[in-house]
Amino acid sequence: MSEKNLILSIILLAGLFKVLLFPAYHSTDFEVHRNWLAITHSLPIEKWYYENTSEWTLDYPPFFAYFEYVLSQPAKYIDKEMLRVDNLNYKSTETIYYQRTTVILTELILVYSLLKILNKVDNAQKKDTGFNILNSKCFLTIQFVANFALIMVDNIHFQYNGFLFGIMMLSIYHLQNKNWIVGSVLFSTLLNLKHIYLYVAPAYFFYILTQHVLKTDSLITKFTRLITIGFVSIVPFVLSLGPFINHIPQLLTRLFPFKRGLSHAYWAPNVWALYNFGDKISSILIGSKSKSSLTSGLVQDVEHVVFPSIPPKVTFILSLIFMLVPMLVILKKKNIIDRLINLIVICAFSSFLFGWHVHEKAVLMILIPASILAVKDKNQACLYFFMTTISYYSLFPLIYKNFEYPIKIVLFVMSVLYNYEALRYQFKDGFKLKKIEIFYLGLIILLEFYNSCLHYVISFDKKLPYLPLMLTSVYCSLGIIYSWAKYLFLILIK
Structure with missing residues (x-):
């Protein structure tokens, strides 16, 4: 063929x-x-x-x-x-x-x-x-x-x-x-x-x-x-906006509903997921009677219990800082492959990790462009495999029905195995994950066993219904933040 x-x-x-x-x-x-x-x-x-x-x-x-x-x-x-x-x-x-x-x-x-x-x-x-x-x-x-x-x-x-x-x-x-x-x-x-x-x-x-x-x-x-x-x-x-020229204020209100809160219903795996988790643990440790609805699964504006609540302007400033600094470095470099794609990946990473009310699905804005980098550089290929595996798993909570569970698992395993074999084939001995990365990815098996089985066996589904979502979000946050740091190292320093 x-x-x-x-x-x-x-x-x-x-x-x-x-x-x-x-x-x-x-x-x-x-x-x-x-x-x-x-x-x-x-x-x-x-x-x-x-x-x-x-x-x-x-x-x-x-x-x-x-x-x-x-x-x-x-x-x-x-x-x-x-x-x-x-x-x-x-x-x-x-x-x-x-x-x-x-x-x-x-x-x-x-x-x-x-x-x-x-x-x-x-x-x-x-x-x-x-x-x-x-x-x-x-x-x-x-x-x-x-x-x-x-x-x-x-x-x-x-x-x-x-x-x-x-x-x-x-x-x-x-x-x-x-x-x-x-x-x-x-x-x-x-x-x-x-x-x-x-x-x-x-x-x-x-x-x-x-x-x-x-x-x-x-x-x-x-x-x-x-x-x-x-x-x-x-x-x-x-x-686009011409027919709505007399309705711009109403249109902007619909497009930018800041009252939806810092995090989406199911935390996107980013910096704020770890922040929310830290606030939740801190409130338990100090025995606070105040209850946060951060883990309720609802879309709403909420206040943190222990940590300072984050307003939209803080997320905007942080996103901008972590965009502009790396971009300025890239723009000054003379011999860089796919400059535009690298700039896009930097912006997508920064917005995903530090943005306001980020959806889990926004990780696609990183993955699709980054796939082109993965076929041109062995280091980017290793990073892409690690990053996609974590990103794929971070989307598991979106598909939670029993009927789709086998489809989700089979597709996930097939996708991960294919990505690994294809990238390893293209770069031969140059494609090699670090031991810590292999160990981290292996934890997916244990986490999924808990989320899909053990959580219900020990009847935590009634007392702590959103615990699997929290664990998945926190686990994947660590992996995506690591991917971001490694990407910046590869593109800016190495």
């Missing part, structure tokens, strides 16, 4: 497997997007960001609302009931299958970005010919279209991250190929689809500024480039 046919086969098989997941568990995010279909289809545009019949109000930028409106047009021929605003928690088989299908179809943008990127990728083993699922191109194909984390989040839990990452990777592709206008427009469009990509906006800004705008001796040329990039980047914002 030729390499091209093998890659196409992987893409096709991944799509067919995702179809088999149609009947699987779906989270409240499924109802969120069904509600948005109904809102954009049934209400005039000026009411989209005011509608609150459902608690899952529209809180994505207007381009995503337009996207939902487009999806709602075929939906009326599938099942009109899904488009009723007052039909809360509606989930007919037709509705489920339709929404699941739209996720897979829109992922074709991710597939397209992958095919563009693969044209620039060389296999680490130059002698590879014919059938070899372990080579660099096949490895990247699987990281894009059969990524464990993306399948968990999009095709089971339910979201539309695939097509968004497709646009992001296309923007990276075009900017790396000096198609400055196309790359800028794509990223600006992405921001108007999902504002979480503000996490990596500084990377784009400094990359375009230093590698394009300022990279000329002519002051007039610098000014012309700045105006051109500024203009084309503003156009998507005008198209």
Whole structure:
């Protein structure tokens, strides 16, 4: 089998497997997007960001609302009931299958970005010919279209991250190929689809500024480039926000709901997970009678019991500091591979570890771009394997139903084994984990045994129902913080 046919086969098989997941568990995010279909289809545009019949109000930028409106047009021929605003928690088989299908179809943008990127990728083993699922191109194909984390989040839990990452990777592709206008427009469009990509906006800004705008001796040329990039980047914002010009305050209230609290319902594995854990342990040690709802699993603004409560501005400042300092070092380095991707990974890491109300799913913003670094450097390959294993496991609490448990375990094991074998194949003796890393990863087996079995055997599920979530979050936090520190060492010092 030729390499091209093998890659196409992987893409096709991944799509067919995702179809088999149609009947699987779906989270409240499924109802969120069904509600948005109904809102954009049934209400005039000026009411989209005011509608609150459902608690899952529209809180994505207007381009995503337009996207939902487009999806709602075929939906009326599938099942009109899904488009009723007052039909809360509606989930007919037709509705489920339709929404699941739209996720897979829109992922074709991710597939397209992958095919563009693969044209620039060389296999680490130059002698590879014919059938070899372990080579660099096949490895990247699987990281894009059969990524464990993306399948968990999009095709089971339910979201539309695939097509968004497709646009992001296309923007990276075009900017790396000096198609400055196309790359800028794509990223600006992405921001108007999902504002979480503000996490990596500084990377784009400094990359375009230093590698394009300022990279000329002519002051007039610098000014012309700045105006051109500024203009084309503003156009998507005008198209997106124009119809809501009289409703901007309301729209911003929906997009930035700071009352949701420091941490998401199930703590994302970051610095604040450890902070919350420290506060919880400290309150127990001092015998405090005050109770924190940090471990209740609810989305709300809460106060810490012992440690100082963290306001949004502190998380913003910390995120910015840990972005800017490493980025300035990278921008000064002359011989660095994939400068833009490294800048993006730094910003994604910083926002994930120090940001306000970070979702577990945001770790994908690190993993997808970092996969490209993994096929070009043996040290990055070792880091990528360690980091993806921990990140995959950190998503386990999102899929908690018994029916999906075997699927989750099998996919996890297969993904980890494949990543290990593929990366080891590409770098041969250069791929080697440290003993402490192997020991740490091995603890997943013990932790999962406790979370899925022992916790219930000793009846802790009634007294401490959220203990497995806390343990998973704290354990994975340590691994991801370690990954961040090791990444900074590799890119800034070594």
